[in-house]
Amino acid sequence: MRETAIIGIGQTPVSENWDQSIREIAGEAIQIALDDADLHSSDGLFVGNMLSGLLGRQENLGTLLADWIGLHNKEALKVEAACGSGAAALRMAVMAVSSGELESALAVGVEKMTEMKGSETTAALGTAADADYEIIHGLSFVGINALVMQRYMLEYGWNHIDFAPFSINAHANAIHNPNARLRETITERDYQRARMIADPINLLDASPIGDGAAAVVIIPAESLKTHILDGKHKNRPLITIAASASATDTIAVHSRPDPLWLSAAEKSARQAYKQAGVGPKDIDLFELHDAFSIMSALSLEACGFAERGQGPRLGLEGKIGLQGQIPIATLGGLKARGHPVGATGIYQIVEVVQQLRGEAGLSQVDGARIGMAQNIGGSGATILTHILKARSH
Amino acid sequence: MRETAIIGIGQTPVSENWDQSIREIAGEAIQIALDDADLHSSDGLFVGNMLSGLLGRQENLGTLLADWIGLHNKEALKVEAACGSGAAALRMAVMAVSSGELESALAVGVEKMTEMKGSETTAALGTAADADYEIIHGLSFVGINALVMQRYMLEYGWNHIDFAPFSINAHANAIHNPNARLRETITERDYQRARMIADPINLLDASPIGDGAAAVVIIPAESLKTHILDGKHKNRPLITIAASASATDTIAVHSRPDPLWLSAAEKSARQAYKQAGVGPKDIDLFELHDAFSIMSALSLEACGFAERGQGPRLGLEGKIGLQGQIPIATLGGLKARGHPVGATGIYQIVEVVQQLRGEAGLSQVDGARIGMAQNIGGSGATILTHILKARSH
Numbered sequence: 001m002r003e004t005a006i007i008g009i010g011q012t013p014v015s016e017n018w019d020q021s022i023r024e025i026a027g028e029a030i031q032i033a034l035d036d037a038d039l040h041s042s043d044g045l046f047v048g049n050m051l052s053g054l055l056g057r058q059e060n061l062g063t064l065l066a067d068w069i070g071l072h073n074k075e076a077l078k079v080e081a082a083c084g085s086g087a088a089a090l091r092m093a094v095m096a097v098s099s100g101e102l103e104s105a106l107a108v109g110v111e112k113m114t115e116m117k118g119s120e121t122t123a124a125l126g127t128a129a130d131a132d133y134e135i136i137h138g139l140s141f142v143g144i145n146a147l148v149m150q151r152y153m154l155e156y157g158w159n160h161i162d163f164a165p166f167s168i169n170a171h172a173n174a175i176h177n178p179n180a181r182l183r184e185t186i187t188e189r190d191y192q193r194a195r196m197i198a199d200p201i202n203l204l205d206a207s208p209i210g211d212g213a214a215a216v217v218i219i220p221a222e223s224l225k226t227h228i229l230d231g232k233h234k235n236r237p238l239i240t241i242a243a244s245a246s247a248t249d250t251i252a253v254h255s256r257p258d259p260l261w262l263s264a265a266e267k268s269a270r271q272a273y274k275q276a277g278v279g280p281k282d283i284d285l286f287e288l289h290d291a292f293s294i295m296s297a298l299s300l301e302a303c304g305f306a307e308r309g310q311g312p313r314l315g316l317e318g319k320i321g322l323q324g325q326i327p328i329a330t331l332g333g334l335k336a337r338g339h340p341v342g343a344t345g346i347y348q349i350v351e352v353v354q355q356l357r358g359e360a361g362l363s364q365v366d367g368a369r370i371g372m373a374q375n376i377g378g379s380g381a382t383i384l385t386h387i388l389k390a391r392s393h
Numbered sequence: 394m395r396e397t398a399i400i401g402i403g404q405t406p407v408s409e410n411w412d413q414s415i416r417e418i419a420g421e422a423i424q425i426a427l428d429d430a431d432l433h434s435s436d437g438l439f440v441g442n443m444l445s446g447l448l449g450r451q452e453n454l455g456t457l458l459a460d461w462i463g464l465h466n467k468e469a470l471k472v473e474a475a476c477g478s479g480a481a482a483l484r485m486a487v488m489a490v491s492s493g494e495l496e497s498a499l500a501v502g503v504e505k506m507t508e509m510k511g512s513e514t515t516a517a518l519g520t521a522a523d524a525d526y527e528i529i530h531g532l533s534f535v536g537i538n539a540l541v542m543q544r545y546m547l548e549y550g551w552n553h554i555d556f557a558p559f560s561i562n563a564h565a566n567a568i569h570n571p572n573a574r575l576r577e578t579i580t581e582r583d584y585q586r587a588r589m590i591a592d593p594i595n596l597l598d599a600s601p602i603g604d605g606a607a608a609v610v611i612i613p614a615e616s617l618k619t620h621i622l623d624g625k626h627k628n629r630p631l632i633t634i635a636a637s638a639s640a641t642d643t644i645a646v647h648s649r650p651d652p653l654w655l656s657a658a659e660k661s662a663r664q665a666y667k668q669a670g671v672g673p674k675d676i677d678l679f680e681l682h683d684a685f686s687i688m689s690a691l692s693l694e695a696c697g698f699a700e701r702g703q704g705p706r707l708g709l710e711g712k713i714g715l716q717g718q719i720p721i722a723t724l725g726g727l728k729a730r731g732h733p734v735g736a737t738g739i740y741q742i743v744e745v746v747q748q749l750r751g752e753a754g755l756s757q758v759d760g761a762r763i764g765m766a767q768n769i770g771g772s773g774a775t776i777l778t779h780i781l782k783a784r785s786h
Contacts, residue, residue, distance in 0.1 A: 053517075057516075057519075060774060063474065073656060073657060077639070080446075098494070127451055131449065248459045250460045
């Protein structure tokens with residue numbers, strides 16, 4: 001198995017984009033990634049998307065996009081793992097290149113979800129959970145997460161306000177990200193007074209949906225040095241994919257022995273640490289899946305950054321900021337960059353690359369060399385962890 | 394890159410199955426495949442499915458099924474490439490094992506599509522085509538194929554009746570397949586008098602939809618001999634995946650320079666022949682994607698079994714039967730085994746394995762050693778070709 005590397009990144013602003021079709025949005029991110037890689041084409045296209053069938057009446061999205069961007073006769077398909085679709089597509093692209101099947105691959109995550117009525121989008125998002133045993137009871141996806149948060153607060157004695165730092169941090173970091181959907185700081189007072197959605201989750205605990213696409217170009221690490229030295233970006237650090245791991249839990253939260261422990265996050269993070277030869281202490285920044293503030297706490301715990309039940313402490317002690325012990329949501333995270341569900345996993349990877357290249361502007365984590373991204377499908381059901389490393393020439 | 398092999402197969406009868414949920418149908422096929430492989434579990438699950446979101450309001454199907462069959466904490470995801478989803482999932486499973494990421498993988502194709510109203514299912518199938526440039530004109534998926542067939546008959550001078558052998562052969566072969574949906578022979582007279590669907594495609598040119606699942610277990614070929622010799626199936630031939638190739642065409646038929654040529658079939662078949670070190674003459678049987686009779690003709694031509702425009706000749710000259718030059722649809726094909734869309738690609742693979750093991754009963758192709766399967770998503774848009782070989786111990 002050969003090591004892989006990321007040679008190009010692209011993204012569109014997460015927004016309410018009614019002017020472009022899904023193919024146009026994805027095509028834009030792909031074109032930016034190819035230009036960034038100084039390449040004209042790729043051997044294959046792996047599309048992460050959850051909702052194009054339900055919200056856009058369009059399946060076969062892999063081939064639709066390959067056609068649109070001119071990848072004539074090349075391989076293409078769509079990968080779906082609910083909100084984890086983006087990282088799942090990346091992982092398939094990584095396997096395609098690491099196996100030797102392809103010499104380069106594009107992974108793109110794309111979602112277009114703001115044109116439908118809110119109720120339709122909410123119902124579509126519910127398809128990430130178990131239709132027969134969860135949704136049938138009238139639960140929405142945010143409702144499931146609210147039950148988890150309720151239980152967590154009861155079990156470990158936290159108050160709602162203790163989760164505020166997660167949202168405040170994400171919004172503060174998004175200010176400098178031109179691709180973020182919500183570029184406005186929020187205060188603890190804003191957080192406390194936000195409109196309730198599903199008790200205890202209020203509007204500022206939840207990430208906004210959005211339209212958007214992000215893309216990366218993968219090549220074998222062995223061709224990386226030649227490619228970069230030949231290309232227009234001679235001064236860039238080399239970015240390798242040091243780990244790619246995926247694990248699942250029960251799809252329904254109620255089936256878990258401990259509904260407050262993300263066993264799939266623990267499993268995939270452990271595998272990733274092992275593959276990369278690092279531990280939590282070595283991670284310079286962590287793009288976690290903060291779809292809801294409770295998920296930030298649970299992810300930090302399962303990945304070894306906090307003791308069980310103590311995730312909120314990291315926020316309260318100021319350890320999650322750009323200069324903190326473990327910077328998270330450095331360009332806004334799901335909370336403020338926005339969460340175009342099937343695209344999110346690739347946005348996270350693009351942002352980690354920005355950090356490792358030193359291209360994160362005012363959101364830069366100084367001296368970042370090792371970054372981790374974790375993308376979750378369903379309520380902790382499908383969890384993928386990737387670790388990227390920057391290497392000098 | 395290491396070679397891979399198929400160690401277990403499973404399938405459920407294609408039927409109108411309102412008694413089982415999608416997870417039960419898939420679970421049954423997987424359990425049969427694991428039993429057949431003499432294994433209890435697998436390192437990952439790759440699910441081929443097109444319509445669970447649209448028809449079953451259930452996404453995140455990879456994790457749903459991993460949970461259901463007890464693959465605790467293992468990797469899982471869904472792959473979608475319209476009616477080519479099954480083979481696309483197989484290819485991802487092959488890459489996962491050939492790259493060394495996993496030591497074994499399950500590929501399952503599943504679809505549940507008979508419970509909805511026919512109009513809803515027809516509309517859902519249309520999402521395989523281009524929503525913005527084909528479906529918007531009121532075309533259905535069968536309508537697109539009818540236009541292609543119309544044009545083909547005009548261009549090459551064939552009459553409708555010339556396509557009859559494809560359907561008659563498929564039905565004749567399905568008689569001996571207990572998993573086939575339509576186990577009844579048809580005559581030329583039946584074919585001529587069948588109800589028109591979209592001129593010139595009548596009911597006996599078209600494959601029936603259905604509910605069903607098929608599954609295979611993939612391991613590295615290097616562990617094959619040990620595994621089989623240790624296991625309960627000592628006398629089986631070893632089945633290796635000698636080729637796995639995927640290619641795309643434009644998604645809309647009207648964008649192609651020649652709408653009567655399946656360039657993605659040609660491309661993926663050529664790649665597959667090269668990988669396997671064989672040519673069309675070496676193929677003992679060919680499970681092609683006969684969703685419509687016109688597709689049999691086009692597939693045979695693009696894969697090198699007939700001259701351009703001469704596909705129907707193979708049927709008329711009796712060369713596609715079990716003892717013919719190139720046996721096709723040996724256990725009924727899409728036409729008579731049935732076409733549960735996202736599952737079809739895996740049914741084809743299971744059937745090729747049955748043939749290579751000599752387990753195809755009265756549908757057996759004598760001395761079959763090399764079998765090819767080709768699965769198509771959209772109207773020639775996404776085409777995957779696999780070649781399997783039987784090897785003695």
